[in-house]
Amino acid sequence: MKRATEKSIVLRPKRTVVPECASFSDEASVVRFEREVRTHRAHVEEFRIVVGKTDGSFLVSGASGGTYAVDLVDQRAEEDACSCPDFLFGMLGACKHIAAVRRAAKGNARIRRVVASLPRDARVQDEVVVTARAGRADGPGPLTVVAVGRGVDRVVAHLATLAVGDGQRERDDVPAAHASLGPRAEAGRELDTSSAVLAHARDFGLARVTQAAIAAARILEQKKDRDERARNVGEAIASGKLGVDVLAEPLFPYQREGVAHLVRAGRAVLADDMGLGKTVQTIAACEVLRRRGEAKRILVVCPASLKAQWAAEIARYAGAQAVVIVGGADARRAAFASDAPYVVLNYELTWRDLSLVKNLEADVLVLDEAQRAKNFRTKTAATLKSIPSRFLFVLTGTPVENRLDDLYGILQLVDADVLGPLWKFNFDFQERADDAKGKIVGYRNLAALRRTIAPVVLRRRKEAVLSQLPALTEQTRYVALSEEQKELEESYRRAAAMLVKIAERRPLSPAEQKRLQASLLKARQACNAALLCNPESKDNAPKLDELAALVGEIAQQGTSKVLVFSEWTEMLKVAAERLDAIGVGHLTLHGGVPSDARPALIERFKNDDDKTVLLSTDAGGVGLNLQVASYVVHLDLPWNPARLDQRIARAHRLGQTRGVSVTYLCAETGIERGIEGTLAGKRAVRSAATDGTSGVDALEAPSFTMFLRHAKDVLAGELSVVGSDGDDANERVARRSDDGDDGMEVTVEKASAPTTAAVAIAAAKAIGADPDDVEATTRPTTRRRPDMRATEAFARQRLRLAHVVLEAGFPGDAVRAAYEAMAASLRARLEAPIEEGHPALVAAVYRELLPSGAIPSTLPGVLAKIHDLSSLEEHGVPVDPTIAAGAVEDARAWLERDDAFVIQRPASADLPS
Known part of the structure; x- marks a missing residue:
């Protein structure tokens, strides 16, 4: 009997007694308790139920958002089935969705009528029902597909015919509950047929086929295919027909074993100790799959700090291209569209770009340092489980960190069937207090656990492969800077770059040399932690x-x-x-x-x-x-x-x-990437000088000249945007006397213009703004108004610099930077560009900003005071540090009042002697 699809029925939560387990040491009690838990959840959670087109079929949606097909087979409620994972893998023959429908039948007339129309006992009906079983009435049971009803022999014969037509190989070793069924048969016939055949049987009307049966058949046939493939691949590797040493550099014996494990299992965990080369083994396994034609696209998910390392290793060992997913949404979308065989992204992007990740249709999914997904209840774990892939390689040095549940969570990603449902895993391998809470107090049957996971988990300890280990292995992890670190590092690095640029035109004085060293030191410290530059920082x-x-x-x-x-x-x-x-x-x-x-x-x-x-x-x-x-x-x-x-x-x-x-x-x-780039070259020179086969016969002694050259190498990118445009009027000169002060030097404009084109453009590039927008602020000719955000970003950088140099003991430089910050902020608010210089800015303030109410009436006075202070040193008058601090605070107050941004003042830090 068919019926039209009806509107959804909302099943509201209802308070009910929380179930308790009579004994966590008795399996029957645990099974009963777990079934009661699912019934309890069917009462306390909200569900939407849609009555299906076939009697006894329903679509059920829960609070988690998933929608599953529930089939009630008869009024006994012993053959009910659901397509949800909990039913298919739970070994209980129960789930909250089935319980919700049964509960709804007691209070909803439509569902009650549907249930009443079902046969009392499907086993004695002429109509055959093909469904899934995942448990027995008296205890747990494996997932099977069964045919129930009087005409089961006839249906089985038809299924065999369909299977032959579909190309499925008939099997003689399929266990059957009964070779033939009498009128009062107690069980159905267990079937070994494909999901496609079952779908045909349903469409041809040979039997009622539940959605759970089709899902179960698909799970069982995938398992059968994996097992058969593992046997064939294992035999090919053992016979030498399939080689695994396929990289540009030879593998160690234990690494070849690891590659064979991954390739053979297809979905597996490599849990070697850190330093044994899990990355190299995984790349080799992926390359073997590519050569076999089983994989074209590999998706590598790893911590952000390891993305560059993965790309480098893939290029080095496999000679293959790897695209690294970085940047904004548009840049990431373009990277996903690449045809590179390897795609590398960090865990945080898997849920942010989940649709793009799924659209990759990756053949291999690699999860590096997968211990972060060990908690199978987290959003990350749920996201990873939703990414489809035929092959899955999970890499972790710590499959168990604190609890045995860690291992369970990781293996849920690989194959949910390996350890079975959580309740069974806990019962089999964990000792629990025999009280109402069942607290875990220990572990048991660990030898059996190791045998159970051996086909998919390979772990080698460092001590076990010592004779094969290389003497030294190295890796680099690239770590993103926090926003405060970026601002500090950029300010110090730019100050250093300006001094290096001066050194290209004239020798630096001893004091300037120390200030250059101090700037570079602080830039490096900022890369470690903001706290090293600002002791008051709370930044992580x-x-x-x-x-x-x-x-x-x-x-x-x-x-x-x-x-x-x-x-x-x-x-x-x-x-x-x-x-x-x-x-x-x-x-x-x-x-x-x-x-x-x-x-x-x-x-x-x-x-x-x-x-x-x-x-x-x-x-x-x-x-x-x-x-x-x-x-x-x-x-x-x-x-x-x-x-x-x-x-x-x-x-x-x-x-x-x-x-x-x-x-x-x-x-x-930042600066550390520049230092990294120079280290390899320095090592090569030193090695050449001490190697007996080298032709080098002279080396330069350490000196400031050598240090300056190294600094230029490290700051090469910065110098390219800080340099002068060749106009003497724009030359930046040091404004500090050689008094032996260990503070940090910041250069200032020789000309009256507060912001030259070269410096403005450099600042824009340093913060990722459009240089063309900022360049417009430095030209007296009529051009389009500069982008307000870019100019404010430059103002922010100048104010940060003002605080840095003030703390370093340079009040004159601090007020000049403060003036530049205020001037840039005010120019950004003008309707049209104006000529350079303070007079033009003052005129614009009185002509446009004051009448419109864009600025307070007191601001022109603040601007004038800071401008006057910025010119004192040019006339031989030192700036009082207290007055300078007040000026910088005035500038800070205006910019914060303007609500463009907030600047955190760096506290003083010790500078090197």
Whole structure:
């Protein structure tokens, strides 16, 4: 009987008694409790139910947003089925959606009539129903597809005919509950047929086929195909017909085993210790699949800090193109449209760009450092599970961090059938208190657990493959800067770039040299943490987040020690605080630790299992032998590669019995990327000078000239936009006497124009604005009005610079920067561009801004005062620091009142001697 689709019925929540488990140590009690939990959820949650076109069929939507097909087969309620994952994988034969329909039947006349029209017992009816079973009345059971009814033999014969026509191979080993069914048969016939055949049977009217049956058949046939493929691939690898050493560089034996595991299983976990090359093994597995024609598109999801590393490794080992998803929405959309075989993006973008990710139709999904998705109830885990892919490689060094549930969450991504439903996993492998709450108090049957997961999980400890390990492996993780870090780093880097540009025209004085060094130092410190430049900062340091994730993973290995290096003691202090927060024991060694106290500290690090990390400065670690550590982390990049080598040599030296893994934490943007680019070249020169086969016979001694050249290399991109346009009137000169002050130098305009074209354009590029828009503000000719946002951004940068140089002890430079900030802000509010210079700006203020009420009446006086102060030093009059501070605050007050932005003042910080 067919019926027209009816309107949805809303089932409102209703309070009911919360179920309790009689005994968590008795499986029957647990099964009963789990079924009662689903009935309880059917009462306390809201559902929408649509009566289907076939008697007994319904569409049910819950609060989670999913819609599933529920089929009631008869009035006994023992063959009810649902297409939801909980029914198909739950082994209970129950779910909240079925319970919701049964509940609705008691209070809704339409559904009650539908239920009343169903047969009392489908087993004795002539009409055959093909449905899914996922449990028994007396306990749990596996997922099967069954045919129920008197005419089951006839339907099975028809299905066999359809299967042959559909190309499905008939099987003789399918278990059957009964070879033939009598009038009172107690069970149906278990079927082994494809979802396509069942759909044909439904369309031909041979039987009523539930949606759950089709879904179950699809799950079972996919499992059968995976198992058959795994056998065939395994045999091909074992016989040598299929090679796995396919990269530009040869793999170690244990890595070949890892590649074989991934390729054979297809959906698998690689859980090697950090430093064993999970990335390389995964790339090799992807390349094998590409050569077999099984994969064309590979999607790599990883932490943001590893995206560049992945792209570099893919190019290095596979010679393949990898597009990295970065930037705004338009840039990301264009990147997704690339035809590159590899696409790399970070976890946060998976849910933001989920539709684009799904449209990729990736053949292989790689999840690197997948422990962040171990909690299967999180949004990230749900998003990852929704990304379709035939192959899935999950990479993690810590499959279990705190609880056994961590492993369950990861394997849910791979194959929900491996460990079965959560309740069964908990019952089989976790000891629970036999009370109402059932708190987990221990674990059991772990040998059985290892056997269960062995086909899909491969884990090797570092100690087990020591003889195969390379002596040293290195990786770089690129870490995004916070907004406060970006502003600080940019201000100091630009100040340094201006001094370097001056040095191209004339020698820097000793004081200027120190100020250049101070600027570069502060720019580097800003890359580590804003706190190093501004002690009052509450800003989070992304490098510390990365360090916590890295050390947390290593600490899970239990026996590994880590050396963490930074050039600055203050950075080690904040790193220590972060390690305390994650419960990792540590010790700190720096130049201030007395020499006679160091041996005991080192012995404690070596022998105390609770002290996993040694935090050390370069000075503190000189001459120490710390072969007990097999991991080295650099929180910052020094100028000199010798310092890096000295750090690594603390662990990687004669006597080290384990390979050493080195990680560099590098700012994604800014001065550290420039330093990174110079280190390789410096290492090559030094190596050439000491290599017996080298033809080099002269090296330059360290000097400021050499430092200046290195600074120019690092700041090359900055210098290209800071440089003068060749007009002497626009030349920027140093305005500070050689008084030996260690402060930071900022150059000022020789001419009266407060903002030259070159500097304005440079600032725009530094903040990502359109240079053409800013350039218009510096031209006296009539052009289109500059973009207000770009000019305000320049004003923001100038005000930040004013605070920086004021704290560094340069009040004259501070008021000049403050004036430039106010002038830029006011010009942005004019209807049309005006000529350069203070008089033209004052005229425009009185002509346009004051009459319109755009500015307060007191502002022209503030502008005049700051302009006057900015010119005092040109006439040999020093600016009083207190007066300068007031001027900078006046400028700050106006810009904040204007509501364009808020500037945080950097506090003073120690500058190097």
